[in-house]
Amino acid sequence: QVQVVESGGRLVQAGGSLRLSCVASGRSVSNNVMGWFRQGPGQEREFVAAIGWTSRSARYADLTKGRFTLSRDNAKNTVYLQMNSLDSEDSGIYYCAVGAFVPTHPTMRTDYWGQGTPVTVSS
Numbered sequence: 001q002v003q004v005v006e007s008g009g010r011l012v013q014a015g016g017s018l019r020l021s022c023v024a025s026g027r028s029v030s031n032n033v034m035g036w037f038r039q040g041p042g043q044e045r046e047f048v049a050a051i052g053w054t055s056r057s058a059r060y061a062d063l064t065k066g067r068f069t070l071s072r073d074n075a076k077n078t079v080y081l082q083m084n085s086l087d088s089e090d091s092g093i094y095y096c097a098v099g100a101f102v103p104t105h106p107t108m109r110t111d112y113w114g115q116g117t118p119v120t121v122s123s
Contacts, residue, residue, distance in 0.1 A: 009117030
């Protein structure tokens with residue numbers, strides 16, 4: 001089993017920046033994809049970004065508009081989501097997932113989920 005724990009969510013002003021962290025434990029996930037999804041109030045969960053072993057493998061949803069950057073520390077089983085130029089539409093619960101890139105999924109297959117970390121962007 002893999003446990004996934006997110007951190008870093010908080011209240012931030014519009015235009016500000018935030019870095020979310022996600023740590024996986026239980027076994028090495030260096031061969032797995034780690035990604036982020038988010039769910040706003042009354043909305044469905046949506047894909048944000050995902051990354052494989054290297055930064056060149058990163059995939060981003062259009063909603064990031066070049067504002068978000070993923071990075072990964074495989075030695076620490078950790079992925080980071082740097083979010084800049086935040087606006088109120090970025091508010092929501094951000095969930096980290098561990099899984100894989102597979103042809104049957106346009107984003108990533110999700111095998112393990114974290115509990116989420118809340119992000120609130122005040123205007």
